[in-house]
Amino acid sequence: MDRLLVVDDDRTIRDLVTRYLATEDVEIDTADNGADAIRCLRASQYQSILLDLMMPGISGFGVLEYLKSEQPAMIERVIVMTSRTLGESGRICNIDFGRRVLAKPFTAREIRAKVLGVAKRFRS
Numbered sequence: 001m002d003r004l005l006v007v008d009d010d011r012t013i014r015d016l017v018t019r020y021l022a023t024e025d026v027e028i029d030t031a032d033n034g035a036d037a038i039r040c041l042r043a044s045q046y047q048s049i050l051l052d053l054m055m056p057g058i059s060g061f062g063v064l065e066y067l068k069s070e071q072p073a074m075i076e077r078v079i080v081m082t083s084r085t086l087g088e089s090g091r092i093c094n095i096d097f098g099r100r101v102l103a104k105p106f107t108a109r110e111i112r113a114k115v116l117g118v119a120k121r122f123r124s
Contacts, residue, residue, distance in 0.1 A: 002047040003028075004026050005040050006050045017050060024112065026047075033058060041066070048115050048119045051079065051080055
């Protein structure tokens with residue numbers, strides 16, 4: 001079973017992702033801030049991470065900086081969720097996310113395609 005971490009300070013987003021992926025073979029952990037996300041990342045392994053950028057306290061940018069320094073291999077498993085326009089480059093914190101950016105608001109189809117695509121790449 002794949003394991004996913006959803007990090008967003010908006011409970012509605014966390015609940016939507018959980019509901020959208022309910023029919024998939026995926027176990028979902030959630031965190032409502034960057035500090036909780038880092039605790040989860042230290043304690044568990046994830047096939048993919050859905051990460052909101054804009055959160056109070058430790059933001060998604062802070063989580064990305066943590067991953068860059070402590071778990072660099074996990075960067076490829078991150079899908080960034082944002083309502084911000086990133087421009088054509090898809091670069092955040094000097095990391096090229098390319099197609100691993102999920103624009104808010106998103107649909108169930110979009111979330112499934114992104115999450116399952118990343119998880120499939122790293123399935124052991």
